[in-house]
Structures are given as C-alpha cells and as structure tokens.
Amino acid sequence: MLKRLLIPTRIRLEYLRHNTNTATAAAPPTGAAPHVPVLCDIAIEYLKGAPGRTFFDMTFGAGGHTRRLLDTLPDAKVYALDRDPVAYQLAQDLSETEEYKGRIIPLLGKFSDIPRLFAEQNLAKNSIDGMLFDFGCSSMQFDEAARGFSISHDGPLDMRMDGGLSGGLSAADVLAKVDEGDLVKILRIYGEEKAAKKIARYIVDARNAMIKIETTRQLANLVEDALDSGPRKDKLQRPAHSATKTFQALRIFVNNELNEINYGMLLANEMLRLDGRLVTITFHSLEDTIVKRHINGHVVAGAANPLPLKYSSHELIDDPEMLQSLNEKHWRQLHRHVIVPDPEEVSRNSRSRSAKLRAAVKISAPQEFYEESIE
The missing domain is CATH 1.10.150.170 (Putative methyltransferase TM0872, insert domain)
Structure with a gap:
C-alpha cells in the first residue's frame, strides 16, 4: 500500500x-518536411486501369495523389473527401485553379457521411470507376x-x-x-x-x-x-x-478510425461499378487487417471495434446484414503480394516505411442494402 x-x-x-x-x-x-504522397506512382498506375474517369479520393489530405491522377488522366474527375477542414480548404482552393477547375469536387466529412454526400451530389450507387484510400494521419496533421x-x-x-x-x-x-x-x-x-x-x-x-x-x-x-x-x-x-x-x-x-475504415470498405463495394478499381494504402496492421478481410470476403462481425465507446460520441457501425453480404467474394486482388515502398522511396520519405498498398477490382455486385443503410 x-x-x-x-x-x-x-x-x-x-x-x-x-x-x-x-x-x-x-x-x-522549422523546416518541417513537406507532404509527400506515399506509393503514388503505383497507386496511380492501378487506378489508370479503371473502366472510366470518375474517381473518389476518400482521404484527400494535401492532395498529392489527386493531383497526380488528374495530371495523368486529363479527362478525369475526382470527388475529394476529407474530414479535416484544413484539407477540405486545400481541395477547395485547388478546385478553383485554372488547371483543375471543374475536375475536383471537394467534400467535407467522414467515410460514414458518404451516403448523405452521395445523395447531395445526386450520385447513384455503382457509379464510381476508381477509389483511393490513404489511411492514417497526413504529414500536415503530424x-x-x-x-x-x-x-x-x-x-x-x-x-x-x-x-x-x-x-x-x-x-x-x-x-x-x-x-x-x-x-x-x-x-x-x-x-x-x-x-x-x-x-x-x-x-x-x-x-x-x-x-x-x-x-x-x-x-x-x-x-x-x-x-x-x-x-x-x-x-x-x-x-x-x-x-x-x-x-x-x-x-x-x-477518431473511431477502425469503424470508419470498416464502413468505408463496405461503401466501396457499393460505390464502385463492376470492374471498378480499389486502391488502399495502410500504415499499420490494424488497418491492413480490415482491408484484407474485405478483399478476401472474410469480414467478421464486431471485429472492427471490440471496445465500449461510452467515452466517444460515435456509435458502433456494425450492420449484420451488410457484413453477411460481404462474406461472399466481391473483389479480385490485382497483385500476388502486398506492395511496400522500395528503399529509394523510404530514403526520400521516411514516413512511407510502414506503408502497404493493396489494389483490387470489383468482380460482383453486393446485396441490395444500400438504400436501407442511408435512411
């Protein structure tokens, strides 16, 4: 005692x-390192194979991936989502430049706000050609x-x-x-x-x-x-x-991150058209495990967030019908092994050292539950 x-x-x-x-x-x-998009070249290479030119950058950040995508595909359009108001302002500023005007649509919100934002933008499900998730914090936040x-x-x-x-x-x-x-x-x-x-x-x-x-x-x-x-x-x-x-x-x-990632992956299956491309960049095993479960069709109910949320304003996102529908395989991974940065990229950007990229193509349609999920 x-x-x-x-x-x-x-x-x-x-x-x-x-x-x-x-x-x-x-x-x-002083002299903080500028934001450098991680695994940018390979991410854009996979997104280029999308069946059309409408994309969703689910984690806009400083916009490095979005700018590279728009520069690579001059006829592309990107819906740029971020919950960070600073990132949202950057997207707005970029959308007003002569180079990108009309090609970036800034959206402020979390992954779980997507059903509402989809309705506000008059977007239909299965209408997006490619989606990019770059999980975790941005250099700006750190x-x-x-x-x-x-x-x-x-x-x-x-x-x-x-x-x-x-x-x-x-x-x-x-x-x-x-x-x-x-x-x-x-x-x-x-x-x-x-x-x-x-x-x-x-x-x-x-x-x-x-x-x-x-x-x-x-x-x-x-x-x-x-x-x-x-x-x-x-x-x-x-x-x-x-x-x-x-x-x-x-x-x-x-930030209720794991539930948001879980729900974001659920929505990716709803938003993308058949043959649409999904690219994810994770920075630790908890994020990567959720991504792997969705791509492999092994989503486990309640696994995303087993903790009580009584100290948080967020509610647990765990719809059994939605999860059951994803125990069928709706994705085909586009590479054999997980992709990590090469030594040259790590030497240029030390924050990339723990990154893992996965790319997949949507191969079948999910159950009809989207309309119910947005009510």
Missing part, C-alpha cells in the same frame, strides 16, 4: 521536471503542433482529425474520464502496447494526484517515465519513442 501511495508523488516530481519550460518547447519546428498528434511537437492533446468540428472528445478529454480497464484495452488493442497496464496505471495515478494531462509533451513524458526502460524499437528494429503506441491508440480511438 505504501508503494502505491508514493507513486503519485513521484509522478508529480517528474511532471514538474519535464514541464518547467513548456512555452519554449511548444514553439513549432507537423502542426496545435493538432495534438505529434510526440515531437508539443501542443494541446487534441488528436481529432476534424479539429473538433463535429464535436466529440479530445484525447485529453478521454484521459480525464476513461476507466482504467478501458484504457488498458484501448492501449493494448489499438496501440498493440504490451505495457498497457503499466501505462494505464501511471495515467490514472497522475489523474488521482490532480495532474491534468493536456499537452502532447506531458503525455509523452508520462509514458516515458512509466516505462523507464530507455529507447524502444519498433517491429522493424527502428528507434521509436516509448509513447508512440500510446499516441497511436488514442488517435485511433478518438
């Missing part, structure tokens, strides 16, 4: 040691300290991809309210963090000591102190900050 009572005191001392000059630490970095995604750039602990536009809880809100048991699940499942119990206990003890965890630096330092194990390495034996998996877990939970 004595040891447990002393832990908050040690946390408080570490907190003060790490945060005596956060104003200086919060200064934005490089902007105020967004709260980055370990290396100190800022408010937010992590909402839409900047709070649609409400919902920030990462700081979650840490202030979450039960210890649920926090362990979040870290273990979404972050694949082996030390989930130790980190969750440290965070809860800090909370009990009346310490508010409100900035990225505070959280990173807290996790570092909890593990007290020196530098860590990722699965590829690359140096990694000890809080990397914690940040990933919170980001995924706050």
Whole structure:
C-alpha cells in the first residue's frame, strides 16, 4: 500500500521536471518536411486501369495523389473527401485553379457521411470507376503542433482529425474520464502496447494526484517515465519513442478510425461499378487487417471495434446484414503480394516505411442494402 501511495508523488516530481519550460518547447519546428504522397506512382498506375474517369479520393489530405491522377488522366474527375477542414480548404482552393477547375469536387466529412454526400451530389450507387484510400494521419496533421498528434511537437492533446468540428472528445478529454480497464484495452488493442497496464496505471495515478494531462509533451513524458526502460524499437528494429503506441491508440480511438475504415470498405463495394478499381494504402496492421478481410470476403462481425465507446460520441457501425453480404467474394486482388515502398522511396520519405498498398477490382455486385443503410 505504501508503494502505491508514493507513486503519485513521484509522478508529480517528474511532471514538474519535464514541464518547467513548456512555452519554449511548444514553439513549432522549422523546416518541417513537406507532404509527400506515399506509393503514388503505383497507386496511380492501378487506378489508370479503371473502366472510366470518375474517381473518389476518400482521404484527400494535401492532395498529392489527386493531383497526380488528374495530371495523368486529363479527362478525369475526382470527388475529394476529407474530414479535416484544413484539407477540405486545400481541395477547395485547388478546385478553383485554372488547371483543375471543374475536375475536383471537394467534400467535407467522414467515410460514414458518404451516403448523405452521395445523395447531395445526386450520385447513384455503382457509379464510381476508381477509389483511393490513404489511411492514417497526413504529414500536415503530424507537423502542426496545435493538432495534438505529434510526440515531437508539443501542443494541446487534441488528436481529432476534424479539429473538433463535429464535436466529440479530445484525447485529453478521454484521459480525464476513461476507466482504467478501458484504457488498458484501448492501449493494448489499438496501440498493440504490451505495457498497457503499466501505462494505464501511471495515467490514472497522475489523474488521482490532480495532474491534468493536456499537452502532447506531458503525455509523452508520462509514458516515458512509466516505462523507464530507455529507447524502444519498433517491429522493424527502428528507434521509436516509448509513447508512440500510446499516441497511436488514442488517435485511433478518438477518431473511431477502425469503424470508419470498416464502413468505408463496405461503401466501396457499393460505390464502385463492376470492374471498378480499389486502391488502399495502410500504415499499420490494424488497418491492413480490415482491408484484407474485405478483399478476401472474410469480414467478421464486431471485429472492427471490440471496445465500449461510452467515452466517444460515435456509435458502433456494425450492420449484420451488410457484413453477411460481404462474406461472399466481391473483389479480385490485382497483385500476388502486398506492395511496400522500395528503399529509394523510404530514403526520400521516411514516413512511407510502414506503408502497404493493396489494389483490387470489383468482380460482383453486393446485396441490395444500400438504400436501407442511408435512411
């Protein structure tokens, strides 16, 4: 009991040691690397084989893939979706340039907003020729300290991809309210963090000591102190900050990412015409597993998000009829093995190193459930 009572005191001392000059630490970095689209050439090469010229970029970001696609196919049109209002503004600005005017249709929203956006655009199901998903965060989000995604750039602990536009809880809100048991699940499942119990206990003890965890630096330092194990390495034996998996877990939970990816793949099957092309770029195994299940026709009910969402404003997207229909094979993968960046691309853009690309063609029509799903 004595040891447990002393832990908050040690946390408080570490907190003060790490945060005596956060104003200086919060200064934005200079010379941040510009956004570079990952696996761009191969993604466009697969999309070029689509049966027509109407495309959906489901994760517009800074628009690198969209611009390359439009430059490659001068008669193409792209519906550019992003939940991030900054990315949406970039798409709007690009759509007003002489070069791309009338060829980019900016859309603001999540994957689960697509049925509504389809109706607003008077689009019919099975009308899109090619779709691209580039999952995860964009370089813009990681490089902007105020967004709260980055370990290396100190800022408010937010992590909402839409900047709070649609409400919902920030990462700081979650840490202030979450039960210890649920926090362990979040870290273990979404972050694949082996030390989930130790980190969750440290965070809860800090909370009990009346310490508010409100900035990225505070959280990173807290996790570092909890593990007290020196530098860590990722699965590829690359140096990694000890809080990397914690940040990933919170980001995924706050943005309901796995449910959105699951639903996005469901909608891809509805949106694409027969022989339409699907290209996905994932950055960790949780994303890639969902994509593989859909392409292989092995969608498992409830697998996308097994955690309680009582700390989130999102509802679980898990329609049994929709999932049952996808246990039939509707896709044919266009390559034998998963595609990863070559050493040259990784050397140019280190953020591409964990990327995996999958491309597939739609080979059969799904069950008639789309009309019901948008009511």
